[in-house]
Amino acid sequence: MIFQNHTIEFDPTNCVGCKMCYQACFIDVIQWDAENKRPVFKYMNECEHCNYCEVSCKKGCIKVIVNWESQRFIQSFDMYK
């Protein structure tokens, strides 16, 4: 696995439990807390920083913070030699 170390800020203040962020994540980074009707960002090491969750939240609760130092961004063609 390529280490990425991205983070997501989640502010539940305006969250209405619409589940759009959960449905937007095409992998299983976001799990759903049915009892509290809130997303749970559980598997952050799998996050692909696609920002779908952030843009799908019309309440502005989510901010994806990309780690530009992660190995995904600093790999070069040298690794294919």
Ligand code: SF4
């Ligand atoms: S940025 Fe993309 S991969 Fe990461 S939690 Fe959001 S929707 Fe899922």
Ligand code: SF4
């Ligand atoms: S999309 Fe936004 S408002 Fe809807 S459940 Fe997710 S965080 Fe809450």
